[in-house]
Amino acid sequence: MRLLHTSDWHLGQTLHNFDRTYEHACFLDWLVETLAAERIDVLLIAGDIFDNANPSAAAHRQLYRFLQQARSKVPHLQVVVIAGNHDSPGRLEAPTPLLEAHGTIVVGNVARAADGSVDLERLLVPLRRRDGTVGAWCLAVPFLRPGDVPRMAEAAQPDEPGHGLDPYLHGTALLYRQAFALARSRASSGEAIVAMGHCHMVGGQSSQDSERRIVIGGTEALPATMFDPQVAYVALGHLHLAQRVGGHEHRRYCGSPLPLSFSEVGYQHQVLRIELDGPTTKSVTPLPVPRAVQLLRVPSQPAPIDEVLAALEALDLPDAPPQQQPFLEVRVLLDGPEPGLRTRVEAALSGKPVRLAKIEPTRRHAAPDSVEQALSLDQLAQLQPDDIFRRLWAQRYGDDAPPEQLAAFAELTTALGGDAA
Template identity: 85%
Template sequence: MRLLHTSDWHLGQTLHNYDRTYEHGCFLAWLVDTLVEQDIDVLLIAGDIFDNANPSAAAHRQLYRFLQQARSRVPHLQVVVIAGNHDSPGRLEAPTPLLEAHGTVVVGNVGRTPDGEVDLERLLVPLRDRAGAVRAWCLAIPFLRPGDVPRVVSDNNELALDPYLHGTALLYQQAFALAQSRCTGGEAIIAMGHCHMVDGKSSQDSERRIVIGGTEALPTTMFDPSVAYVALGHLHLAQRVGGHEHRRYCGSPLPLSFSEVGYQHQVLRIDLDGPAATSVTPLPVPRAVQLLRVPAQPAPLEEALAALEALDLPEAPLHTQPFLEVRVLLDGPEPGLRARIEAALAGKPVRLAKIEPTRRQATPDGAAHVLTLDQLAQLQPDDIFRRLWAQRYGDEAPPDQLAAFAELTHALVGDAA
């Protein structure tokens, strides 16, 4: 049996207010072709299908059109979807009856039995071969919120020190035990989850931190060693977990921030033979629209403008033009910064998405001292403005800036009155 692991599509995402429907469409068309070319039996989507809990109608259409085309091209295909922290569990599960009729299982919520226990049955998905025989079991566990996990108490009936961490580990163990009890011999057990594992490497700027109580990262020990493969979502950089070949984040298929400019996105193909995964093969995802950082490192404004003017890009339709982040090193405020950058880019087939100013850090002697609460209470707005200016620019605020700030402050006070 052959599986394909993907996650973190973030359909409906915008990059600094630029729509990415075209890029997502290119990825989904490529994915359908890949399902055919790679002869995939099961597609695993490990959460964050949408970028937010209230996705647009267009984002919904992209998902359902993909599922329809995938099933049409690969009639035996099974699709297993779990909700991520960006998804609305209820919204994702709403069309379940229609999706199940076309080979798609969606697990958005952790349900409860009438006696209040976690309904483990709905988290266990049988994976069948083309003859209809069960060849593997998938623990399809969506992003877990505190109310989703079982309570863990000690022998003296005290709640565990970290209820979320211990409850999450217990839920995975209970689901694994149920899968083991269903195995009749030779089936693999696959675990799929959306979470942040210990030592997981995050992508800057594009991931929403998962912090519940004092816990963010979960230990790899919550997966039984006999689990054939662990398919994870949430982190946007593909990586092994704890150095284990068969415990993986596949990463997002699109770069979701400029920090991922030089990163090759991918999906993962997993080959099963009986109860074991025999190979994990990365399949690189082609990038439909390029992301550019100019200059490569923050540079003084004149150097940055020269680099922009030297850009030589081929003509392209607007929806395929590269996104651009401009990185400028500044010594102080530059009121006309955007206008000068736009002038340098005039006529070039590129979309200016972000200007990233980096300021030289310099602190005057005696500027950084700790204030008491009483001293803080006595600070006036212009005092705070002076301190922030000195902290950022290493010098006293110029009179014209102080005057402009005072004018703005008075205008705001007047409006409030």
């Protein structure tokens, strides 16, 4: 039995205000072909289907068009989707009757029974082979908010695993343990148990700039010990860099299929093919995702403005339609403010088939050794706009604001009614 693990599509995402519909369409077309070529039985999508909780109609159409095309190409395909922290659980589950009729199971919310206990049945999904027989069981656990986990009244006794953890950690570990127990009671000796989750695990490597931190109470990361050793495979979402969890081959983040920020330029984005052999995982194989649009950083490290402009003028890129032109981040090392920086960069790029997405300035001056003492509320109330401007200038540039900048700021605040405020 073959599974394909993917997550963090972030449909509807923009990169510094540039639309990425074309890139997502290329990925989804590739994924449909891959599902057929790899003879996949079940597609696991571990959360963050959309980039925000109120996705556009176009983003919804991309998802539903993909599901229709995938099912048409691979008639026996089963799809299991869980909600991530970017998704709206209710919106994701809304078309459930239609989706289930076409082989797609969506778990957005953790439902509760009449007595207040977690409805574990909704989290347990039988995974079927191409002949329709059950080959595995999936614990489809969406992103968990504090109200989703078992309450402390349901918590473990002092001699049980998880005792002594904070309520969120304790409740999460308990929920997975209860769901696993239910799966084990249903699974025969030849059927595997697979777990899904959307969370930040201890030791997980984050992607700078593109991941929204998950902090529940004071809890940032969950321990891998919450997964029973008999779970054949753990399919995780949230972290955009493909990685193993705690060095375990069968506990994986597949990563996002697209680079969601320039910090991900060097990642090999991928999906993972999992081959089950009875109750165990036989192999986990990364399948690289082709990059439809390149992300460029010029230069590779911040450099003085003249060097940067020379590098931009030397760029030699093939002609391409606007939607296929590379995104560009320009990295400049500055001694101080450079008011005409963007104009000079745009002039150096004139006529080149590239999209200027970001100019990243780096200051030469070192941060002050001592941190200024925090102001009291009374002191903050006494600050005038020009006081704040002076402080921010010194913090950013390591020097006093020049008179011409102070004069320009005063003119601006006067025009905006700053004196009246």
